[in-house]
Amino acid sequence: MGHLDAAAQRIRELEAKVRQLQVQLRDLSASKLHINRYCATDEDFRFYTRFPSEKVFWIFWESVAPSASRLAYWSKAQINTGAVENPGSNRKLALVDELFLYCCRVAAGLKEKVIADIFGISTATVSRVIITWANYLYLVLGSLPIWMSREQVKALMPAKFAEHCPDLRVIVDCTEIRCESPSSLALQSETLSVYKNHTTFKALIGIAPCGVITFVSKLFTGSISDQEITKQCGILQLLEPGDACMANKGFDIDQMLSDVGACLIIPPFERGACFSKENTEKTQSIARLRILVDRAIRRIKEYHIWDTAVPLALSGSVNQLWTTCCLMSNFQYPLDTEDHICV
Numbered sequence: 001m002g003h004l005d006a007a008a009q010r011i012r013e014l015e016a017k018v019r020q021l022q023v024q025l026r027d028l029s030a031s032k033l034h035i036n037r038y039c040a041t042d043e044d045f046r047f048y049t050r051f052p053s054e055k056v057f058w059i060f061w062e063s064v065a066p067s068a069s070r071l072a073y074w075s076k077a078q079i080n081t082g083a084v085e086n087p088g089s090n091r092k093l094a095l096v097d098e099l100f101l102y103c104c105r106v107a108a109g110l111k112e113k114v115i116a117d118i119f120g121i122s123t124a125t126v127s128r129v130i131i132t133w134a135n136y137l138y139l140v141l142g143s144l145p146i147w148m149s150r151e152q153v154k155a156l157m158p159a160k161f162a163e164h165c166p167d168l169r170v171i172v173d174c175t176e177i178r179c180e181s182p183s184s185l186a187l188q189s190e191t192l193s194v195y196k197n198h199t200t201f202k203a204l205i206g207i208a209p210c211g212v213i214t215f216v217s218k219l220f221t222g223s224i225s226d227q228e229i230t231k232q233c234g235i236l237q238l239l240e241p242g243d244a245c246m247a248n249k250g251f252d253i254d255q256m257l258s259d260v261g262a263c264l265i266i267p268p269f270e271r272g273a274c275f276s277k278e279n280t281e282k283t284q285s286i287a288r289l290r291i292l293v294d295r296a297i298r299r300i301k302e303y304h305i306w307d308t309a310v311p312l313a314l315s316g317s318v319n320q321l322w323t324t325c326c327l328m329s330n331f332q333y334p335l336d337t338e339d340h341i342c343v
Contacts, residue, residue, distance in 0.1 A: 034093070034119055035100040049103035050303060052333050060331055061096055064140055068095050074131045092121050093129070101126065102133040106325055109304025131317050138320035141327040147215060147238055148208050156210040164285045165265060169243040170214060171207050171293045172235065172251070174226050175301075176200040177219075177322065178309040193222035201310070203322060204233050207296045209289060211335030216326040219319045226251050236260050246289060292335055299329050 039045050042053040051057040093101065101119060104110045105126075112130075116123045153169055154162070161168065179191060181199045191199040200222030206215030217233035230236065230253050239245065241261025247253065254264045267283070267290045300306075303325040310318050 032094075034097045038118075039100075048100070048108050050107040050328065051103075051331055056331055060328075061099060064099070064137070065095065067140060068099070068136065071095070071098075071132060071136055073128055074135055092125055093119060098129050098133060101129050102137075105130050106303050106305040106321060109307055134317045134320040134324060137324040137328075141324060144327070146213065146327070146330070148212070150240065150243070153208050153210075156208065156212075158209065160285050161209050161289055165209070165244060165246070165289065167242060167244040167263075168209050168246055168265065168289070169239060169262075170235070171209065171246040171289055172204055172215070172230070173248065173293045173297065174202055174204050174229060175297045176202045176222055177301075177306050177318075179222075179315070179318070180309045180312045182312065189223065191221045191223065198222075198309075201318060201322070202229060204229050204235065205293065205297055205300070205326065206235055207293050209292075211292050211296065213296055213326055213330050216323055219322055227253055227256075231256060246286070248290065295335055296329070299332065299335075300326050303329075 039048055039054065039057075045051050045054050045057050049057055051060060097119070101115060104115050104118070105112070110118075112123045112126045116126045119126070148156075150169065154166075157166075157168070176193055178198050178200050182191065191201070193200040193202070201219040202222050202224055203219050204215070204217040204226075205213060208214045215233075215235050215238070217229065217235070220229055220232070224232075226247075230251070236256055237260075239257070239260050239262045243262040244265050245253075245257055245262055246265040246267075249266050251264070251266075257264050265286065267286045305321065305325070314321065
């Protein structure tokens, strides 16, 4: 029995040692993650990823990680051929570091050469990871039903807005991002924006009165009008009879909305006009709502990849990059719909 007791004790000691080594291995693996080296505080996470806190980043990661383990890798050339590489031993980074790398490019706006030096990999690998994650997040986030039902919109609508715009379903506006000028004269003409005097891509954004982005159009060439993009982007098919849509005075979409049973609300800005107290409150409420979409777009533009013109090398992935930035911005803190909004 003495030998058995000694053996049992030895087994318990070895099991304890195994558990200790497992903890050490886990800690060692975590210490090797680049995200743990560069993101020690919530401020670090905001700078590198645009997520408001460490907690929100890891919640986002946990929601995409199960599928991310089956990532297939794309290169710029493979976008045109449809060929992909299988995941496996060729992976240079941990998956969470790949997401962090993607955020460093789109959120912090770091150049690919800088990222390559930080992560100790080639610029070709950096490019491949960015394109892969742009396409992957585009599919994952794009599958989420962000368009809110009428009941959801009403339930989350701030009381001040419900009083003056009870049927408001969505607030829309168009925005543009600069792109490098293509060599083709025909493409130059299509992408030249009359507003920006530069070659651009243009998109329509829609938000609910509560400040959440509920519609993101694909990117169009910069020469398209606000009216035409509204017609082509698909938002009209989502509206129901009785809905109201708010836009600025440049949107001539009254008839399009009327055709689907909806109506247009335009903020009144008549200089020198005298309003009653009731009309003044209504005007201010509408103005606050209209400003919300500007703030939502500004939040998207704070992803620093848009600080400079989109390189032609990324033209095949720019739609995916734009859409993921729009949808990831919904993971930030809600827009302030009540206070601190200048009108």
